[in-house]
Amino acid sequence: MNKLEDIILKNCPALAPLPTGAEAKLNRLNGVKAVLFDVYGTLFASGSGDVGTAAATDTAEALTQSLVVAGFEGELEQAGLIGKDMLKSEILEWHRAGHKAGADFPEVEITKVWKKMIDSLRHTQTLSTAETDFDQIRRLGLEYECRVNPVFPMPGCIETLRTLKERKLPLGIVSNAQYYTPLLFSAFFKQTVEEIGFDPECCVWSFKELKAKPSADLFPKAARYLEKNHGIQLSETVYVGNDMLNDIYTASQAGCKTILFAGDQRSLRLREDDERCKNLKPDAVITSLAQLPELV
Template sequence: MEPLFALPPGVEPLLEPIRRLSSPLLPQPTSLEPSPPPMEGVRAVLFDIYGTLFVSASGDIGPADRGGRDETAFRAALEAAGGDAGRLPPGFSGSRRYREVIAAHHAAARARGVEWPEVEILEVWEEVLSAAGMAVDLPRLAVEYECRTNPVWPMPGLLEVVREVVGHGLLVGIVSNAQFYTPLLFPALIGTPLGELGFRPEFCAWSWREGEAKPSPRLFAGPLEALREGWGIHPGEVLYLGNDMLKDILPAHRLGLRPVLFAGDRRSLRLRPEHPHCRHLSADGVITDLRQLIE
C-alpha cells in the first residue's frame, strides 16, 4: 500500500477503525529539563512518529507481549476483518503466532546480514492466518489489531508545530519505524493527510518499505539524498527529532544531522544509559513539549 500523501480511493474503510478505536491519550511528564536547540541554519526538519509526533500507549511500535489481552485483541480484530474466531483450530493463539512469525522473519533477515530488520506486517498476518486455515481482509485485520494493542493519539502541539515549521520555509519529512497504517494516523486522527501538511514523499522513509528499522542509517539515506540533490541541503542543516537515544539520536548524530531528543512522554522516552553507544551520547537539544521547537 502506498504512503498516504493524498488519500487514494478505498482507504476510508481503514480510517474508520482507527477513529473508532482511538481516544485521547495525554503524555506523561518526564524529569528532564528542556534545552531547546538553536534553529539558526536549520533548513529541514525530519520527525519520528511513535512517541514523538504521536503519543503511544505502549511506548513504541512493535509486538509487545501483553498475554491474554493480546489474544482478546486478535480475536476481536479477526471478527472485524471478516473472520470467525469460533472456527480457529483448538489451542490456536493468533497473538502468539504473530510474535513467532515476526521473530522468525527477523532471524531470517539477520542471517542475510541485516542488523536491524523490519517486517512487512501484511506478510506476517498472511502467514499467521494461513496457519489457522482462514482468509480475511488482511489490511483491516492489521489495523484493528494494532489499534487495540498500541493505541495512539496526536501529541499536543503536533499540528501547530508542523504548520509553523513549514510556514517558516523549512522542509519537513519523516524517518520512522512504521507499517503501512502509520501514515493513516494523520488523516484519521487529525483530519489532514501528510501531503496537506507539507510532507513530501521523497523526504519520508518508513521501515517497512526498507526492510530495515532504526537505528539503521539506511533509513535516513533516501530523505537525505533528496534534500541534498533537490535542494542543496546538507546533513548539518537538518534537524532530526526523536524520543530514543539509540534508535533516533545515535544514527542522526553519526550521519551529521542535528539530533534533538523529544522527552515529553515517560512511556516512550528511551535514554538507554546502559547501552555502550548511548552512555556518553548527547543530543543537540532536548524538548519536553513539541511547541518548544518553535518558541
C-alpha cells in the same frame, strides 16, 4: 475518510502524555534548513511508545476481537490464543531471515506476516477456509494494532508542523512504521502527510525499506532526497525523536543535529545502559512540541 481511518478514530481515544520530569534544554540551533521526525512517541503519543510490531504487546483477547470485527469465521477464541504466538514466531522468523540476508536491524512487512498466520490457522482448521482478500488482512492488522498500541496526536503536533511549513522548512520522517502509520495523519488531521507539509520523498518508512532503526541504512535515503529536492545536507538538518539510541544516536551518526523529545514517560528512552548512548548528548531537549519552532 476511508474505512481504515475510521478504525483508527474509533479505537484510539484521547491519550495524554505522562510527565517525564525531564528538564528542557532549549538551545537555539543555527543553520537548520530542514526538520526530520520520528512518529511513535514523538508526533503521536503511543500506548507502547513504539510501533506495535516493535513492542512487546500482544494479547489473545485483542486478537480474537480483531478477527471478529474483520469478518473472520471459525473458532475465534482458540484462534486468538494460538494466533498471538504464531504472530510473534513469524515476526522472529522474519527477523532471522532478514539478518541472514544482511540487514542489520530487519523490519517486517506486517501484512505478509498476518497473511501467513491466517493461512496457518486455516491449515489447522481453527479458521474457516474462505478466501481472504488483501483488504481484510489490512483491516485485521490495523484493528489489532489499535487495540494493543492505541495512539493519539501529541499536544501541539499539528500546530508545530503548520508553523514549520509556514516557514517553508522542508519536513521529512524517518520512522519505524507499518502501512497504517501514514494513515494516522489523515485520520486525526484530515490531511495527507504531503498536505501537512512533509516531502513524501523525504519520508522513510521502515516497512518499505525492510530495515528498522537503529539501522544506519535509513537516513541515507532521506539525505539523498533532501539534497536532490531541496539542496540541503544532513548537517543542515535536525532530527527530532524520543529514543536516545534509535533516534539521537542513529541520526547523529548520520550527520544530523538532534533534538530529544522528552515529553512523554511512555516513550522516553534514555538508554543509559547502552554503550552507544553513555556519552551522547542531543543538541537540545524539548518537553513539548510547541517548543520546537523557537529552536530552529
